Amino acid sequence: MAIASGNLALAIIGVITAGVVIVVATVSIYMCTKVVMKSSSQEYMGNQRRTAYGGGGGGSSSQRSRSRHRGCDADVEMGSMSHFIEGLQNERPVRFNAQQVRGFTDNYAHKIGSGGFGVVYRGSFPSSGVAVAVAVKVLNSTLGKCAEEQFMAEVGTIGRTYHINLVRLYGFCFDAEVKALVYEYMDKGSLDRYLFDPNPSCSRKFIGFEKLHEIAVGTAKAVRYLHEECAQRIIHYDIKPENVLLSGEEMAPKVSDFGLAKLCDREVTHLTITGARGTPGYAAPELWTPMPVTHKCDVYSYGMLLFEVLGRRRNLQLGVHGGRDQSQEWYPRWVWNRFEAGEMEAVLARATAASGGKEMREKLAERVCKVALWCVQYRPEDRPSMGDVVRMLEGEDHIAAPCNPFAHLAPYSAAVTAEMDGSSARAKR
């Protein structure tokens, strides 16, 4: 009996001991797990903070992935909703994958236009919920030659180049399938549609000359910023009305496609028979002759844009007749001839056509005319800087009488002019 009760006591003690061991083990495992979780969460938060303030974003999405990409110093991120919002706030381009790009263009459903670099589609990000309108430029496959590191470095620069008159780059896609740039959407489209459309639709409003002057000044300020105010000077190489985009009721102008010349191989995308860069009609002489190229090539293109603003027409329009020396086919030269002959009324007539405030418009148009003539001087060093251009257009600086920008050309011949303008190259593209 005594033995039996001793065994019972031992059994009870054994059970209690086993219970204590199990409890202690469970608590220990729990504590260890907690410590591990805490340290990994701290590491994650640390990464987030580094990303938010040192080159990345601060969101909490599980889609978050590495911010920097294979040793490239482009400051970019893998795309998610939170990254996108942060990118907007922190002014950095976001990296998207091909599936995301397809998603927010609704499988490339709405084509806006196309140009030398590729096709542009309208879209929104995200495709449902809080929608931010975007324009997606899907780049030509020729870009395949562009190394990923180079692409990301350039995109990083473009995405951090910020000015009120520059179109904002939100993000990009670079993968085997798709190379694309995701831009701020400009709801009023490009300036060319307002200047050259012979039958403006009801939805497209007429832009008066005062507003055109404002748009020209905004455009000049954007180029001045690229040339004179950026940490590293950016030459645009492709200033033209198609690259001046407008938004909102106030038709605020913003320059697009800056930085693309370096990003894309322009020799391939904008090929002309001379192998020149830029768009025929706007490209400065030094771009199609073996002369050194500087930022002044943008000043020349800007001058060509100003002539088109002044005349509300393409600079080269074959078949616009007059006497031989009066031919208006090559508009800039016709403007010079009228200016030289002291017949400015003929030039200003178009710009000041609308009723009311004629005097003001004449003053602005005369300024635009003289600045245009200065900008297209043959020798780059004779052209003003974009800072000078802004001051002259705004009436801050006196504008001296321009010299003849076409003195180097033979007397007018439509054939020669067309050749000079590169229109034959355009036809063969």
Ligand SMILES: Nc1ncnc2c1ncn2[C@@H]1O[C@H](COP(=O)(O)OP(=O)(O)OP(=O)(O)O)[C@@H](O)[C@H]1O
């Ligand atoms: N961010 C944008 N928002 C709205 N429309 C745009 C935007 N970017 C481009 N577009 C439209 O798409 C058209 C095509 O643009 P794209 O830049 O591809 O060609 P381009 O400007 O005619 O020539 P280039 O390739 O020399 O710039 C533009 O004329 C413009 O109307």
Ligand SMILES: [Mg+2]
């Ligand atoms: Mg463009």
